[in-house]
Amino acid sequence: MSRRKYDDTGDYDNRERKRRRTDAVEIEDRLESLIIRVGEKSTSSLESNLEGLASVLEADINNYRNKILKILSECAVKMPEKTTIYTTLVGLLNAKNYIFGGEFVDLMARKLKDALKSCMWKTARYVVRFFADLVNCHVISTNSLLQLYHSFLETAQEDNAPQVRSDTYIYAVLSSLPWVGRELYEKKEQDLEKLLKHIEIYVNKRSCKHVAGLRVWRSDSPHPQEEYLDCLWAQICKLRSDNWQEKHIARPYVAFDQVLCEALQHNIPVITPPPHSPDNTYPFPWVVFRLFAYTDCPEGPILPGAHSIERYLIEEHLHNIIKQFHLERKQCASFLLDFPLKQKIPLEYVIVEVVLAEMFHLPASRYLQICYGSLLIELCKLQPATMPQVLAQAVELLFERIDTMNTCCHDRFVSWFAYHLSNFQFKWSWDDWLHAAKLPVDHPRAKFVVEVLQRCMRLSYHDRIAEVVPEQFDCFVPAKPKVIFRYDPDLGGESYVWEILHATIRKMSKHVARLQKDMLDSRDSHRRRRSGAETRRASDESESNSDNSSDEDTARPRPTEEEIERMEEKLETAHTDQKNLFLIIFQRFIMLLSEHLSKCDTERRDYDTHWYRWTVGRLQQIFMQHNNQVERYGKTLNELLFTPDLDSHILDIFNQFMSLRA
Amino acid sequence: MNTTLNLNYSVELSSYRDQHFKGSRVEQERCLRYTSTLYIGNLSFHTTEEQLYELFGRAGAIKRIIMGLDKFKKTPCGFCFVEYYTREDAEMCMRYINGTRLDDRIIRSDWDTGFIEGRQYGRGKTGGQVRDEYRTDFDSGRGGYGKIVQQKLVHAPTN
Numbered sequence: 001m002s003r004r005k006y007d008d009t010g011d012y013d014n015r016e017r018k019r020r021r022t023d024a025v026e027i028e029d030r031l032e033s034l035i036i037r038v039g040e041k042s043t044s045s046l047e048s049n050l051e052g053l054a055s056v057l058e059a060d061i062n063n064y065r066n067k068i069l070k071i072l073s074e075c076a077v078k079m080p081e082k083t084t085i086y087t088t089l090v091g092l093l094n095a096k097n098y099i100f101g102g103e104f105v106d107l108m109a110r111k112l113k114d115a116l117k118s119c120m121w122k123t124a125r126y127v128v129r130f131f132a133d134l135v136n137c138h139v140i141s142t143n144s145l146l147q148l149y150h151s152f153l154e155t156a157q158e159d160n161a162p163q164v165r166s167d168t169y170i171y172a173v174l175s176s177l178p179w180v181g182r183e184l185y186e187k188k189e190q191d192l193e194k195l196l197k198h199i200e201i202y203v204n205k206r207s208c209k210h211v212a213g214l215r216v217w218r219s220d221s222p223h224p225q226e227e228y229l230d231c232l233w234a235q236i237c238k239l240r241s242d243n244w245q246e247k248h249i250a251r252p253y254v255a256f257d258q259v260l261c262e263a264l265q266h267n268i269p270v271i272t273p274p275p276h277s278p279d280n281t282y283p284f285p286w287v288v289f290r291l292f293a294y295t296d297c298p299e300g301p302i303l304p305g306a307h308s309i310e311r312y313l314i315e316e317h318l319h320n321i322i323k324q325f326h327l328e329r330k331q332c333a334s335f336l337l338d339f340p341l342k343q344k345i346p347l348e349y350v351i352v353e354v355v356l357a358e359m360f361h362l363p364a365s366r367y368l369q370i371c372y373g374s375l376l377i378e379l380c381k382l383q384p385a386t387m388p389q390v391l392a393q394a395v396e397l398l399f400e401r402i403d404t405m406n407t408c409c410h411d412r413f414v415s416w417f418a419y420h421l422s423n424f425q426f427k428w429s430w431d432d433w434l435h436a437a438k439l440p441v442d443h444p445r446a447k448f449v450v451e452v453l454q455r456c457m458r459l460s461y462h463d464r465i466a467e468v469v470p471e472q473f474d475c476f477v478p479a480k481p482k483v484i485f486r487y488d489p490d491l492g493g494e495s496y497v498w499e500i501l502h503a504t505i506r507k508m509s510k511h512v513a514r515l516q517k518d519m520l521d522s523r524d525s526h527r528r529r530r531s532g533a534e535t536r537r538a539s540d541e542s543e544s545n546s547d548n549s550s551d552e553d554t555a556r557p558r559p560t561e562e563e564i565e566r567m568e569e570k571l572e573t574a575h576t577d578q579k580n581l582f583l584i585i586f587q588r589f590i591m592l593l594s595e596h597l598s599k600c601d602t603e604r605r606d607y608d609t610h611w612y613r614w615t616v617g618r619l620q621q622i623f624m625q626h627n628n629q630v631e632r633y634g635k636t637l638n639e640l641l642f643t644p645d646l647d648s649h650i651l652d653i654f655n656q657f658m659s660l661r662a
Numbered sequence: 663m664n665t666t667l668n669l670n671y672s673v674e675l676s677s678y679r680d681q682h683f684k685g686s687r688v689e690q691e692r693c694l695r696y697t698s699t700l701y702i703g704n705l706s707f708h709t710t711e712e713q714l715y716e717l718f719g720r721a722g723a724i725k726r727i728i729m730g731l732d733k734f735k736k737t738p739c740g741f742c743f744v745e746y747y748t749r750e751d752a753e754m755c756m757r758y759i760n761g762t763r764l765d766d767r768i769i770r771s772d773w774d775t776g777f778i779e780g781r782q783y784g785r786g787k788t789g790g791q792v793r794d795e796y797r798t799d800f801d802s803g804r805g806g807y808g809k810i811v812q813q814k815l816v817h818a819p820t821n
Binding site: 325327328329331368369370371373374377419422423425455458459460461506507510 | 668669670671672708710712713716717720721723754757758759762763764765766
């Protein structure tokens, strides 16, 4: 409604209306704040807070129905760590007002449909989890949840759809089972078993071509490197064998059982997954990062085993905290250390494992490397009595296992560790690594130590580092001021070469991205200018002032069609350049590796040398680090370079990469 | 999620305003909100440009670094300007590098309206930064005692 209408009315009326409107806004804000804050630290019990809030909301449902529905549905997907609190609240409201409960379920179903249509997989997964937990609160019927599960499972039967699609749907089902498994087991055991049988068949027939490229370590010792869906499946199987008893999830609805079991249940409207479209993107699969075993932790609370569902739930919760607070490292660190179940687990160990898991995530970590580096510094500062020791233990374990570490991760490890040391006076028990000085220079351990020292010197200066490391490392510390290495003068430059190569590729990618954005913006503004002119003519009389966007456009000169065409040409040229850049790089790799392999073959030598591993690792790194860009040229690469006649060792690297989206 | 938290705390403008800025306060603030240049303070006089690239490059691609110099001696005097290509990268620096260490010192970053010729020089009477004139502590990374204390020490009678 426009302001002018008010002006026509009497002064008193006007003020009265305004007053009423601000009152309404105030009440809405208050409701929002009450709902969002429920479950935060408080002097009274969670149960009494929930009971009180349910009564307040019940009284306001008639006047503020839509607002309340909207806030609750947003909390449901945006605060997954509080799932059981909100399901209890919805349960209590449903018991008081059945119609409201039904409206909420419909709204969530619409949210789920929209999320599936627009590839918002995380939202979809949290809605499914919320539905599952609503079964526990007697808001949703068991049968309709099972029906939803089965419709998700049907994606496993689709032809011509990538595996990552059905993986995503099945992951949504599996990851909600810790919440509702017990209830299904008690009420619908046979249906649950049938469901699990279907999932088992799916899990067993999946292709695992993509796994090798996503592993942080080539070796499965001491910890198996499991793919995420395989691992969750194993955890769910373990949960089943424990009769679906888990100890992590706090379930406030148990206290309200008597009220809730009286309530009538709703059915989730039928939801069928929208068909696959080539434009859809699905999450990459990943390999679960495992660093610690319970034997690595001191006495005290025990680290849950790799296949216990608690490990999954704790890790997911910690990852969510990082996701929510990664922008403010200090808050993030204090929220991690204030983890609700900190008494029950060796907290520092799980935090370090989760942060390192994100740091080493392949193909790329979610945030900048320095985001994790600075978070680890804050954690050490906040918990100086324990955190630095646990982190040092982690570094020792990583170093012990570095022989089979993925090259991308090796680089990230070097870069982070030098940065971390630079914040703690380069204090480290360097003596423990003396044996590395006796290893061949391209042995991963020797390489690690050299590269860390080089990085430290780049962050500091020669004498500072020479001062902290033992004399026996002199072979690693280049003489001052000229860089001279005992074994190979070229070695000092090697990690630089790769850095420069990746920086070049990144620069190219940024150039392409910018041209693309400019072109799309211009095309967009060109289109809007045309339609905007028409709308404005049509809306001359209307009171709306919604064409702010076209006002903005008038400030900038309007791009002509010729200009847009020129931009398109420029973009095409840039794409060709980018493609050629990748072709040249990959061709060099193929030449070097093929030569090595055939030479070893004729000379009957083992091809699997350090050099070979590094070179393959570097090739893999190009794919991983620039996956979005390389993906575009997959077809060309397949036709021109990675052809079937190529040595399978080289071809495998390409196929692993291509299977990430398959 | 705690709703009282501000997730943009690190990138908000500080209360500091450069008194030498040519323009109104409003203009200055507008510049600060769109800039991708940062002022970096509390550096050691010995910290080199290469070290700065190594650390600040971790937040994003750097367009240029301008070393702060002593007006007379033309030697580094403990500050610099880091200009990133994008505002987002500069924000990453504010979030993740501000308040961490370089050459064992806690360095500070703040938004800057952008480099103008002449701003690379210290504004203290003796050529360095003003803060190094009045300091009374001994800071080996920043030339020992503050300039005024140093002068007093020189003129103090020695036995």
